[in-house]
Amino acid sequence: MTTFNRRHFIRNLTLGSLAGLVGIHVQARAITPKEMEGPYYPITPQKDKDADLTQVAGKKGKAKGTIIDIFGQVFDDQGNTIEDVTIDLWQANSFGKYHHPHDNSDAPIDAHFQAWAIIQTKAKGHFRFKTVFPGAYPLNAAQQRTPHIHLKISKRGYHSLLTQMYFPDHPLNQKDGLFRRKTPEEQALMTAKTTEITNQYRYDIVLAKVV
Ligand SMILES: [Fe+2]
DSSP states (O other), rough: OHHHOOOOHHHHHHHHHHHHHHHHOOOOOOOOOOOOOOOOOOOOOOOOOSSSSSOOTTTTTSSSSSSEEEEEEETTTTBBOSSSOOEEOOOOOTTOHHHHHHTTOOOOTTTTTTOEEEEEGGGGGGGEEEEOOOOOSSSSSSEEEEEEEEEEOOOOBBBBBBEEOOOOOTTGGGGGHHHHHHHHHHHHBBBBBEESSEEEEEOOOOBBBBB
């Protein structure tokens, strides 16, 4: 756990204990851990940044790969939901290739994959997007990045969060240098959960308030 998260965890614990004593229900939540931005934040302008990444406006055809549905809510560290949060997300296509001029891998570009979305949370902090399962990609001759989705989450009054979302039980997770650097608790907070529906994941995000 990072110092930042530990501090919030302890503060939440204290607030939770106090609330318990006076009979107030407080559902304290641990802040979603941070992760580095990586080299492929989109730099090529694109008009279509909606919540369906499996097709590109104006183009016939669908993105290749396994279509997945990801939904969740954004909370503060006291468990209150947050509306109108901006979630800026980007990921590799199903072949593990970014739509970025600096991605020199031999993996194919998928012209029908939107690759980048900017969405807002709705009432009660709900958000949802449809995408394809991101491919793993090579970091160097010895290492691969496990499948992940990059996110920048922001809202006035809260600390902006730069993170990466992982997929549960993926065999490459425990070989991924960034993932392995996190504690098991942090890994759990950064990993989406399966649902009863195939290819659907729940991923909740917790932001820290600016105090
Ligand atoms: Fe990445």
